[in-house]
Amino acid sequence: MDEMLKRFGADPETASKLATAAAQAEAILGIHGVSVTARDITSPSGRAGRSEVEKHFRVHDTPSRRDPLHCTVELPNPVTVEVAELFNRLFGRA
């Protein structure tokens, strides 16, 4: 069964915002990417099957003590408007 990845929040995100988050993750996790989780959440979120996301972006397992199902979706650098649109579309927020 395909793992369901969730990205917190229901609104589409700009390329600039995704780029900022990706740069931050690169500094701390060593991956230029943004956070998603496969854990169950009830807060508003965008959702996408892992296999669908992996057709376009690499998904790294980056579990933490807090969230064993945390993953990082690696984004190209720079994060273009087209990349942001694809990312938002995948997570149903376009």
Place this chain on the structure above:
Amino acid sequence: MNSTNGVHPTNNTPGGFGIPTRMIVLGYYDGPTYGVFQFGEGGPVYRFEMPDEDTQLSRQSFPRDYALQALPVDALDRLEAALAAHLIPTRPAWYVNWQFPNEDAECETASKVDAILAEAGPPEFLVTAPSWSFIDFRPTRIVACQPI
């Protein structure tokens, strides 16, 4: 600020946190959400976490609120040592990728880590940070918490 997760803020606004000099990150979502950091060599050590984490994250924006709980000054070193038995530490910031060679190693480490984190006192400060990775933690608001 309303009371959240047992944190009861007062109007006191002590400052002087500066930028953390060391940090171990045990939770992350577009930035640290949970962990331990220290301000200055031999300086105060705090366990930090986001009250109502999922609700805050679903806002998709900064600032974020963090509750700080004091730990013994040597807690960060002991935490690093406990984790380093199976994982490779990095300084000054270490994102702990919670993956172990086997289940025994994970259970043993989790037990040690949780014991150290449990030494934390009650929430002492509620801190609002506009945005931060490791190097740009600049709280815009620091609220002292009353004992629960």
